[in-house]
Amino acid sequence: xxxxxxxxxxxxxxxxxxxxxxxxxxxxxxxxxxxxxxxxxxxxxxxxxxxxxxxxxxxxxxxxxxxxxxxxxxxxxxxxxxxxxxxxxxxxxxxxxxxxxxxxxxxxxxxxxxxxxxxxxxxxxxxxxxxxxxxxxxxxxxxxxxxxxxxxxxxxxxxxxxxxxxxxxxxxxxxxxxxxxxxxxxxxxxxxxxxxxxxxxxxxxxxxxxxxxxxxxxxxxxxxxxxxxxxxxxxxxxxxxxxxxxxxxxxxxxxxxxxxxxxxxxxxxxx
Numbered sequence: 083x084x085x086x087x088x089x090x091x092x093x094x095x096x097x098x099x100x101x102x103x104x105x106x107x108x109x110x111x112x113x114x115x116x117x118x119x120x121x122x123x124x125x126x127x128x129x130x131x132x133x134x135x136x137x138x139x140x141x142x143x144x145x146x147x148x149x150x151x152x153x154x155x156x157x158x159x160x161x162x163x164x165x166x167x168x169x170x171x172x173x174x175x176x177x178x179x180x181x182x183x184x185x186x187x188x189x190x191x192x193x194x195x196x197x198x199x200x201x202x203x204x205x206x207x208x209x210x211x212x213x214x215x216x217x218x219x220x221x222x223x224x225x226x227x228x229x230x231x232x233x234x235x236x237x238x239x240x241x242x243x244x245x246x247x248x249x250x251x252x253x254x255x256x257x258x259x260x261x262x263x264x265x266x267x268x269x270x271x272x273x274x275x276x277x278x279x280x281x282x283x284x285x286x287x288x289x290x291x292x293x294x295x296x297x298x299x300x301x302x303x304x305x306x307x308x309x310x311x312x313x314x315x316x317x318x319x320x321x322x323x324x325x326x327x328x329x330x331x332x333x334x335x336x337x338x339x340x341x342x343x344x345x346x347x348x349x350x351x352x353x
Contacts, residue, residue: 083162087153096142101150102163103132108147115144183334190315190328194308197287197298198235201253203310204280206230208260211276223259226252247297250288254296257284282307 084098100122107128108118122128123141154160171177195203209217209230228236238245257280264277286303288296307313308327319325 083166087150087157096146098150100132100135101142101146104128105147105150105163106167107131115147118147119144183332185330185332187318187320187326188329188331189326190309190312192309192312192315192327194317194327195310198250198253199233200283200287200307200310201250201257201280202228202230202235203233204276204283205253205257205260206233207310208273208276208280211270211272213270213273216273220260220263223263224256225259226256228253228256247295250298251296254284254288279307279310279313282313283310 084102087098088095104118104122107121108115111118111121113121119141122132126137129135129137129139154162159165168177209220212220224230236249238249240246261277261281261284264273269277286306287299289299290296302317306317307315308317309315315328317325317327318330
């Protein structure tokens with residue numbers, strides 16, 4: 083592994099495998115060169131890691147580490163100790179895979195709709211999607227008198243609590259009556275989709291009281307639909323104090339853990 087770093091003749095050197103182990107442990111412990119050679123000289127665990135050496139195995143001076151790093155840096159494979167460490171760790175099952183995840187808000191240009199607008203829009207979409215004969219049957223069960231042809235809100239005194247409750251209750255009953263008409267029918271994909279959206283809107287925003295009256299729920303439903311124009315858009319939060327309407331885009335990438343180690347090493351010191 084280190085044959086190319088040394089000449090075949092000359093005085094004997096400290097075995098490079100021992101020096102390599104000391105360099106790895108030095109990096110792991112965050113020690114200076116002098117501290118590392120002291121640990122090797124007096125810590126039996128370091129000598130065991132270096133090949134099960136006897137406790138009285140002689141140490142070496144700290145300049146050996148300096149010389150080894152210089153030889154590695156000038157060689158064709160300066161990262162060989164790191165590469166071998168990763169290889170052994172992978173064989174031992176210590177390295178797996180990591181998922182990298184990032185997300186960002188994607189703002190939607192669609193207007194957020196209130197409960198009344200959501201219900202009326204969902205009913206209007208259902209009536210529009212239904213074929214002529216089915217549309218006639220559906221309109222026959224509408225009891226509120228609302229034609230559901232315009233996009234504006236019904237004209238009432240919005241400051242009057244009783245009028246608001248009556249409006250919400252009547253439109254909710256229209257919606258549930260329409261859904262009842264669709265049960266056990268073979269529907270086109272467009273009508274089925276419109277029916278599901280209506281059921282979602284009714285279920286997320288309304289509660290039925292003990293008196294049988296439908297009222298706006300006091301809690302915001304999880305994953306609430308905010309617009310029938312874009313049913314996939316949602317309320318979201320960028321921070322605790324900043325919200326947005328739209329989507330949250332996610333980017334996920336799966337990489338091997340040793341790739342992360344390499345990225346960290348490139349920006350710092352080599353072993």
